[in-house]
Amino acid sequence: MAPVVVLVGAPGCGKSTVGEALATALGVEFRDTDTDIERMAGKPIPEIFIDEGEEHFRTLERAAVAAALAASPGVLALGGGAVLAEETRAALVGHRVVHLSVELPDAVKRVGLGAGRPLLAINPRATLKHLMDQRRPLYAEVATATVATDGRTPAEIVAEIAALLPR
Ligand SMILES: Nc1ncnc2c1ncn2[C@@H]1O[C@H](COP(=O)(O)OP(=O)(O)OP(=O)(O)O)[C@@H](O)[C@H]1O
Numbered sequence: 537m538a539p540v541v542v543l544v545g546a547p548g549c550g551k552s553t554v555g556e557a558l559a560t561a562l563g564v565e566f567r568d569t570d571t572d573i574e575r576m577a578g579k580p581i582p583e584i585f586i587d588e589g590e591e592h593f594r595t596l597e598r599a600a601v602a603a604a605l606a607a608s609p610g611v612l613a614l615g616g617g618a619v620l621a622e623e624t625r626a627a628l629v630g631h632r633v634v635h636l637s638v639e640l641p642d643a644v645k646r647v648g649l650g651a652g653r654p655l656l657a658i659n660p661r662a663t664l665k666h667l668m669d670q671r672r673p674l675y676a677e678v679a680t681a682t683v684a685t686d687g688r689t690p691a692e693i694v695a696e697i698a699a700l701l702p703r
Pocket residue numbers: 545546547548549550551552553554570615616646647653685688689690693
């Protein structure tokens with residue numbers, strides 16, 4: 537069963553926060569591929585990066601996204617870098633994909649010092665800017681709709697996404 541909606545976007549755009557709240561509002565399950573990967577690996581994401589490296593993490597991520605797209609009936613949030621994989625971008629074709637957009641100032645405030653986000657462990661602002669510049673076209677490529685999150689509460693964002701969904 538396909539997800540009701542798939543959420544993509546940069547670190548800190550609110551995929552996990554908005555995804556949970558949206559699933560609750562819709563009365564459906566929430567699934568986050570970052571959580572699936574941690575369960576699969578038996579350790580937190582920063583430890584996967586330290587022990588096995590980013591490439592191994594991306595391999596686990598491609599498998600986790602493919603499995604979740606096939607089996608999640610509710611709201612599905614992908615990791616911030618999942619769209620880097622061409623295989624994943626192809627797998628998203630035909631799904632309802634909402635890009636939660638965020639600009640650098642709000643993203644930086646939300647991720648703070650990047651705790652729990654291994655790619656942002658050093659120089660979070662510059663790294664985030666680089667990641668966002670690199671990924672913006674990829675989020676746009678997979679998205680069927682874009683919802684801006686800057687200066688807005690999770691509740692406002694949830695309401696806008698819910699209005700995009702079939703009743
Ligand atoms: N619209 C918002 N306004 C203010 N703060 C927000 C908003 N959305 C999320 N946050 C806060 O920003 C932080 C990051 O949110 P969240 O973890 O949901 O982002 P994410 O997109 O899942 O990030 P990642 O890609 O790292 O998993 C959290 O502390 C959350 O409470």
